[in-house]
Amino acid sequence: MKRTLNTTLLIAALTLSGLAQAQTLKWSSAGDPQTMDPYSQNENLTNATNHQIYEFLVERDKTLGFVPGLATEWKQEGPLKWVFKLRKGVKFHDGKPFTADDVVFSVNRALEKTSQIAAYASGLGTPKKIDDLTVEFNLAQVNPIFLDHLNTVFIMSKAWCEEHKATKPQDFANKEEAYTAFNANGTGPYMLVSRQPDVKTVLKRNPNYWGKLEGNVQEVVYTPIKNDATRMAALISGEVDFVLDPPPRDLEKLRENKQIKIVEGPENRVVFIGMDQGRDELLYSSVKGKNPFKDVRVRQALYQAIDIETIKTKLMNGQASPTGAIVPSALGSNNDPQVEKRLPYDLKAAQKLMADAGYPEGFEVTLDCPNNRYINDERICQTLASMWARINVKIRLNAMPKSTYFPKLEKLDTSLYMLGWGGSITDPETTFTPIYRNRGDKGVGFYNYGNYKDDKLDEMIAASSKEGDPVKRRAMIKEIFLTHNAAVHHIPLHRQFIPWAARANVQFVHRADNWLEMRWVTVGK
Known part of the structure; x- marks a missing residue:
């Protein structure tokens, strides 16, 4: 059957319109991310939110096992030396290329006094650029959990941090108004659109992301709702699609609602x-x-x-x-x-x-x-x-x-x-x-x-x-x-x-670290 060009365009427009609705994930919990600076506050919701924007050299899969991230391969050359090959063609959200310089800079930035992951970064030894896509780590002593420590240091853009005078992590305890508190520039699957502390944080999908996204979420809108009853009412009404922290006392009632699903585990x-x-x-x-x-x-x-x-x-x-x-x-x-x-x-x-x-x-x-x-x-x-x-x-x-x-x-x-x-x-x-x-x-x-x-x-x-x-x-x-x-x-x-509660049309991966990974989320009709 032949279709006119106008008919084809109309069908395409209607399809895209339906997808646009389905591909926005609105979610909530009682708290709010502390900051967009990925080293300033070592707090779970803050880390999980920043992980949609920033990435590690070595990532974790759905069962928390190690998989390649910004590094494609690595090997240990003796007890005190690790060598990593970096992924080619990766760009930060501002278009700048990702190189070994960014890795060395990020590890050193994570060691600063205002960093809350300094104890982990110090276990990585001294990073050294071999070439644009090779980094070597030389340790002062044996580190039996080197990869675990590496998986705590998000990779930031050296040039971007220098441009915005953000070479040190935000001093959160002393209420420093750092550029990195409200702005972000990673290599990850989502980009920061806007940040209003305690009000709303909006992300959009990175169109130039190097990896594969299994889900269909194009936009992420996070709204903190402190009151338990209000947060649950928003989920039941469909105002939000997902709640990270439903109150334990409400779980049985939520299970009776066919429009809601509960997934839980330790x-x-x-x-x-x-x-x-x-x-x-x-x-x-x-x-x-x-x-x-x-x-x-x-x-x-x-x-x-x-x-x-x-x-x-x-x-x-x-x-x-x-x-x-x-x-x-x-x-x-x-x-x-x-x-x-x-x-x-x-x-x-x-x-x-x-x-x-x-x-x-x-x-x-x-x-x-x-x-x-x-x-x-x-x-x-x-x-x-x-x-x-x-x-x-x-x-x-x-x-x-x-x-x-x-x-x-x-x-x-x-x-x-x-x-x-x-x-x-x-x-x-x-x-x-x-x-x-x-x-x-x-x-x-x-x-x-x-x-x-x-x-x-x-x-x-x-x-x-x-x-x-x-x-x-x-x-x-x-x-x-x-x-x-x-x-x-x-x-x-x-x-x-950690019980998670969501609308029945939302598919996601429940991980024991309580991180909702947007790249694995699908919002259906």
């Missing part, structure tokens, strides 16, 4: 409590002249006053896995029951510990808590306050958005706080070095917001970080966990599950 993320153990007097406490958290008996009392099963069943609706190990996944503890074992919930033992430590009447202290970062974060803190009241620890709850919360912690402006830790890496090294170690240079101990000093633990971790023998390293890792747990430097809660 996340590589552990939620825990930290305490200021560095100061001689707490900033926010009724105790004057001394710091009760310097006493391990007080720390243990708080731990044993937590009824973790009640939190799991009543608050999290079963969407949590209690643990005694501060590491994102049980794979990181080698599923060792001795490491994973929690101290028992024992109110009488906790009360005795408080009395033995000299605080039979307890004390008052402020608990800092985010209210839009982890699942049920503020409600968990409220529950902890009621549980700790039973041992006469009166909590003043100070809940706030993560945009205010994390800069506060970075300044160590806290006495008692909640933190979560996780991502694609299950090896404990990327938990040990930033969280367990004494605070030092190049990101070491950066997230030790309690500022405790444990020289023995610090030395053990430093040794495990460069141990190349997997059998010896496994034994060292277990000893580190048991030493840390005995000192109660942190109080573990649980590993959270």
Whole structure:
């Protein structure tokens, strides 16, 4: 059958019109990306959003395995040398070619003091340009998880950063208004169109992307909606297509709605409590002249006053896995029951510990808590306050958005706080070095917001970080966990599950690192 040109054009126009509607993904969660600077804030939603724009040399597939990214191949030439061949013909969003100069620049930028991934970048050694498409990494010591560390450094354009005076990461804690906070220039599948913090972030598909996109999303519109009920109403009405963090209490009702789908699974993320153990007097406490958290008996009392099963069943609706190990996944503890074992919930033992430590009447202290970062974060803190009241620890709850919360912690402006830790890496090294170690240079101990000093633990971790023998390293890792747990430097809660909720016509890949990859999303009619 013959068609006139006008008929053909009309059909094409109607088809494109339908695709344009279907190819916009509108999604939401309670929080908002912190910044578009990919090194400034090491926070999950921020990292996941930036990953649509920026890429790694080595990427991860749908099951978190390593696959080629901006590097097509790599090899290890001895224990202290890695060589990477870079992908030809890749361009940044502004049209500039991607070369080895950008890799060397990016690693060095990630080592700056304002970078929150310096602890990872420092494990990469010294990058060296061999030619435009070859980079060599020379290590000072063996790094048993070199590729994991490499998969934390987004590649930025050296020329673009220099042009916009952005050769150092944004100083987020001190509210620096850097160009990179609102603008971006990567090699990734999506380009930043606009950025309005706490209002809306819009991306569009990169027409010159080097790779293959399995999905059909042309435009991405992210809108943070803090209130749970409002966010769920937006999903049910179709105002948004996808919600990253549906409240656990709403899951059963959502499952009854045929227009909604729920996909869930455990996340590589552990939620825990930290305490200021560095100061001689707490900033926010009724105790004057001394710091009760310097006493391990007080720390243990708080731990044993937590009824973790009640939190799991009543608050999290079963969407949590209690643990005694501060590491994102049980794979990181080698599923060792001795490491994973929690101290028992024992109110009488906790009360005795408080009395033995000299605080039979307890004390008052402020608990800092985010209210839009982890699942049920503020409600968990409220529950902890009621549980700790039973041992006469009166909590003043100070809940706030993560945009205010994390800069506060970075300044160590806290006495008692909640933190979560996780991502694609299950090896404990990327938990040990930033969280367990004494605070030092190049990101070491950066997230030790309690500022405790444990020289023995610090030395053990430093040794495990460069141990190349997997059998010896496994034994060292277990000893580190048991030493840390005995000192109660942190109080573990649980590993959270991540249910995702979407309209029935949205297809996506649910990953354990809680990253929604737009290149794999298809929005149907």
